[in-house]
Amino acid sequence: MDEPVVSLEHGCPFCHIAKTFPTYNPTVPPHASHPSISPASTEPQPAAFVILSTPIVVAFLDILPLSRGHVLLCPRKHRQKLTEVSAEESAQLGYWLRILSAAISKATGVHDWNVVQNNGAAAAQVVPHCHFHIIPRPELREQGRWSSQFTMFGRGQRAELDDDEAVEVAAKIRTAVAEVLKDESSQPNL
Template identity: 60%
Template sequence: MTPSEFEAGVDAPESNCPFCTIADHFPPFSATSPPRDHDHDIDPTKTTPPAFVVLSTGTLVAFLDIMPLSRGHLLLCPRTHRPKLTDVSRDEAADLGRYLRVLSKALSRVTGVEDWNVVQNNGAAAAQVVMHMHFHLIPRPEIRASGRYSESFTMFGRGKREDLDEDDADQLARELREAVAEVLREEEVESQKDKSKL
């Protein structure tokens, strides 16, 4: 590998990159017909800590954050090791954009939370902890509606984070995979309707 390739962010994945480990252990599956419970392709125990995969394409993988800011906190990253957003390929960038929208819609349906953050940090000074480019999709329940006025919003990694509840995560990941499939099928129907009008 040449120095310019290394600087461009296309270096070989480091053996300790947790997102590369997830990408290596979870092969792509059909987003419109995802695997069901206990399928080997989505067995969370294939990695340590367990990974609860929601989406796995040829270019991307999405999974639940192990230290979520809220229930349903997802991470979406390219399958290939890319340290920063500027390192992703054009095809990866297009897929990331497409699935950010699809995952957002699925996440809102499953959690019932209609407000969310999409956050992406680049570099240590920008609060990037894992040096493998990723987006956070973070549901933001309306705390004022609950009467909890003294609580503050957690933002960009600040605030209380708790370990992911693995039993809940297993069920939540299954529901999210199904919701992603439903969103994609609905969009295909809409696309066909639009084409028929032409």
């Protein structure tokens, strides 16, 4: 299946998502039915299923996931490549990559994953807005050996995101983010 060509005729789709969805406290995520996270808010562009929305970063399900729970994390401000991200954005991206990785693992039950970040068209960056992929990899180990379907760095079969499943998965991951943050806040500082 070929990658979709992202039309930038109306601007960056990730900037559109960042502008459309207000920030919320990740320790108290909105319910799946709350209008502030309605996937239809991004029309006429594809529905967006928000996982995290802070003043600095936004995360949402990939519309062509490699696996269930495939999430994209990006800065709210338009930054085409990682080298254009500010120091504050970089720190926030790093912090949330770790939290989201734990939350996705908790929500999906998949404990192996890839974190992938591409810079420029030659590096397979489809949307020219800096973003990280967090990709659960349930197929990596099959009965104790490497799966014949193993794919690396975002390559492999991709199918369109199922909206009904996406609502459920996004809600589970938002809840898991809140749980991970709560667990962390109860840990003693070293």
